[in-house]
Amino acid sequence: MIHYLTAHRLAEMMGKGEISAREVVGLHLERIEELDQHLGAYITVEKDRALASAREADEKRRRGEKLSPLSGIPMALKDNICTEGIPTTCASKILENFIPPYSADVYERLQRAGCVLIGKANLDEFAMGSSTENSAFKITRNPWDEKRVPGGSSGGSAAAVAAGMAVFALGSDTGGSIRQPSAMCGVVGMKPTYGRVSRYGLVAFASSLDQIGPITRDVRDCALVLNHICGHDRRDSTSVDVEVPDFEKGLEQGIKGMRIGIPSEYFGEGIDRGVKERVQEAIKVLENLGAVCDEVSLPHTEYALPAYYIISSAEASSNLARYDGIRYGRRAEGYSDLVDMFVRTRSDGFGREVKRRIMLGTYALSSGYYDAYYKKAQQVRTLIKEDFDRVFEGCDIIVGPTTPTVAFRAGEKTDDPLQMYLSDVYTIPVNIAGLPALSVPCGFSEGLPVGLQFIGKPFAESTLLRAAYAYEQSTGFHKMHPQAKEASRDEI
């Protein structure tokens, strides 16, 4: 089935003339037409533009031009990544009609590589959420079980890749928003080191935590996409000017002697038995491949979640102050004066969870509470980072579960924000410390995918990819795909 092939396999086939970019893109567009009305992974589908870029890719190949391995490959971008001339909504009413006058750095880079943008993927409004249920426009269903959420906030991106509606996608990860939905949809998702990928053109949520990364069908594709999106960009002052290695090189070197830390705090209260068992089995596999696994401790893990919600909400309340109904975005009607215009525009334009986070952040930053909440959270952030530093003195990578549970039912947690936040308990510490991490499929529990998380030292993405590749190749869970069931559609 063409729609479940990886980018590297498709590149090989296109190189041999077995298939054209036009055919690959056409098949994915047909797939979207067939499935997406129901799955809801896309906010915008760019059919004509995608077909035109596919023809262009084929034309270049005919002329014998040197092509990147991603040339002609259809991709989805999370709809908080700016695309010049194409709506970028952040799944918010307030940006419903926003058409960016410029493109994000990552989109420019992928266009130069010849990738074909097939559509913009659904998300929780402004990337705030863990289930994609906070989108102002639609919910996204999990392709493995349509009564379940795909995770979030990059739920549309993960569902599109899992269901064969894009070969790869980009998401953004502030507290787990790439890894958590990748785990729940059975695909590979990576959050690179903070500063590795330019945030220029990514609509800001929490600037000290946000990072863009790939969602793919296997680890090699993850390396390939990473090769094309990393690199210094002076338009993002937090973009780091470090060498970008060829992430594909060294994938096959194996993990003999690699020292792996298993944090005991990631297997405590709240983890489902099925998830725990799959992850423990995966650790056995890593040991059989020659890795040395030892239990380690990250003692401040339980404080990561509260620290995260204070820090990320504080940054969000400040970042989202720009939505004032003046320069872009929706402006409410019927206002009496300037302040009333701000109030009506924002109250009407933002959804419930976004307003809750703005309120939380404003409270934490307000006079009298700053030290107790915001400063305290930043001090705890230091301790969480030091936990990782200490563990990495004795090991090369850390391995554990990506999420405490498999995908939950739609509606199950929408009225209990704290319960919803807990689904990111193992992914959040990584953002707080700015580390790279990725999730790979490691089997099933209750018939739903489980994710295995690999966490690395800053800028050590190559080590993570090598370990994940060795694991993936010896298990093969990445080759399992959801059945798009016609029958189940009537049940819902």
Next chain:
Amino acid sequence: MITKKDVEYVAALARLEFSEDEKEELTKTLGDILEYAKKLSDVDTSSVQPTAHILPVNNVFREDRVEPSLGRDRVLENAPDKSKGCFRVPRVI
């Protein structure tokens, strides 16, 4: 620990308004979240420096050179109300 009055005060700071029902819901959910965040006070941070940013990067400077930027028309394309090359806003003074 957080009252309806607090919610109203913070809403005014954030330029948001809420219905009575929403205020009640927020008083409860924000209260729950802040109660949970209180957990942080268990940690002794008396000698810990805060981390605002994970990278060892301070100020990033570049040459003060004029470079092309978006034209005025492009900048105004998304404005909900504009006039004579400017953003139009309600009267302030």
